[in-house]
Amino acid sequence: MVDGESRRIRFHDYAEIYKIPGMYEKLFADMLECTSPDVVAGLLADAVDAAGQDMASVRVLDFGAGNGMVAEALAAKGVTTIVGVDLLPEARAAAMRDxxxxxxxxxxxxxxxxxxxxxxxxVEAQLNCLTCVAALGFDDVPPAAFAAAFNYVVSSGWCAFNLRDRYVDEPSAFSRLLDRMIAEGVLVDASHVRYHHRLAVSGEPLEYDAVIARKTRDIPESWIG
Ligand SMILES: C[S@@+](CC[C@H](N)C(=O)[O-])C[C@H]1O[C@@H](n2cnc3c(N)ncnc32)[C@H](O)[C@@H]1O
Structure with missing residues (x-):
C-alpha cells in the first residue's frame, strides 16, 4: 500500500522500489534481514586495519551503489570519500534524498x-577501493562493467564485494573472471568469508561469500570478450 493505494511492484524492480522512501530498507534490511552492507564494510575495515592503514585513507568507488546503504556502512567505519555509480537514475535520486x-x-x-x-x-578522485555489494552474479553486471569499475581504482587499492555461494562454487561468467584475476595475480591476498546475506522470500537463509582483496593491476582489455 502506497498512500492508501495498492500497487504491485516486482521484487527486483529497483527503480520502482527506490522511488518509495524507506521501501528498500523495509523489504531487504527489515523483513529479509539483509546484513551485507555492514558485513562487507566491517570485513573491509578489519583488513584495512590489519594492513596498518586507516579507513580515512580509503577512497571508495561504490559500484551498484543503490540508495546508499553501503556508503552509510562505510562512513560508520570511518570512510570519508565515496563516489557512487549505479545504472539507475532512481538509485542516485534515492541516495541524494535519503x-x-x-x-x-x-x-x-x-x-x-x-x-x-x-x-x-x-579519475581525478584517485579512488583506491572498489566496493560492490549485492549486485554481482545475476547477469545484471556483465564482466565488462565490473572490469571497467575495477579499472577505475588505482593499483594497490582494495576490492570488497560479495557473491552468492552458487556463483562462487559453480562456473559462471563472473566466477571465471574472478578465478582468473586471482590466478594471474590481478587480485592478491583475497579472503573469502561465507555468511548469511539475507533470507529468501521463502524464509530460507541465502549464503554469500564476502571477498576482500588487494588490486595489483588493471584487468586487461583482452580478458573481456
Ligand atoms: C540489490 S541492489 C544493491 C544496492 C546496494 N549496493 C546495497 O547493497 O544496498 C543492486 C544495485 O545494482 C545496480 N546495478 C545493476 N546492474 C548494474 C550495472 N551494470 N552497473 C551499475 N549498477 C548496476 C542496480 O541498479 C541496483 O541499484
Whole structure:
C-alpha cells in the first residue's frame, strides 16, 4: 500500500522500489534481514586495519551503489570519500534524498560508457577501493562493467564485494573472471568469508561469500570478450 493505494511492484524492480522512501530498507534490511552492507564494510575495515592503514585513507568507488546503504556502512567505519555509480537514475535520486552528503559524487549511468566529464571526475578522485555489494552474479553486471569499475581504482587499492555461494562454487561468467584475476595475480591476498546475506522470500537463509582483496593491476582489455 502506497498512500492508501495498492500497487504491485516486482521484487527486483529497483527503480520502482527506490522511488518509495524507506521501501528498500523495509523489504531487504527489515523483513529479509539483509546484513551485507555492514558485513562487507566491517570485513573491509578489519583488513584495512590489519594492513596498518586507516579507513580515512580509503577512497571508495561504490559500484551498484543503490540508495546508499553501503556508503552509510562505510562512513560508520570511518570512510570519508565515496563516489557512487549505479545504472539507475532512481538509485542516485534515492541516495541524494535519503542519505544526502554521503557521496562526494554519484554517477547514474553505464560505467562502460561514461561521458568525458564523468570519466574525468572518477579519475581525478584517485579512488583506491572498489566496493560492490549485492549486485554481482545475476547477469545484471556483465564482466565488462565490473572490469571497467575495477579499472577505475588505482593499483594497490582494495576490492570488497560479495557473491552468492552458487556463483562462487559453480562456473559462471563472473566466477571465471574472478578465478582468473586471482590466478594471474590481478587480485592478491583475497579472503573469502561465507555468511548469511539475507533470507529468501521463502524464509530460507541465502549464503554469500564476502571477498576482500588487494588490486595489483588493471584487468586487461583482452580478458573481456
Ligand atoms: C540489490 S541492489 C544493491 C544496492 C546496494 N549496493 C546495497 O547493497 O544496498 C543492486 C544495485 O545494482 C545496480 N546495478 C545493476 N546492474 C548494474 C550495472 N551494470 N552497473 C551499475 N549498477 C548496476 C542496480 O541498479 C541496483 O541499484
Amino acid at each position: 542519505r544526502p552528503g554521503l557521496y562526494g559524487d554519484y554517477i547514474a549511468g553505464d560505467v562502460t560508457a561514461l561521458d568525458v566529464e564523468q570519466h574525468d571526475s572518477i
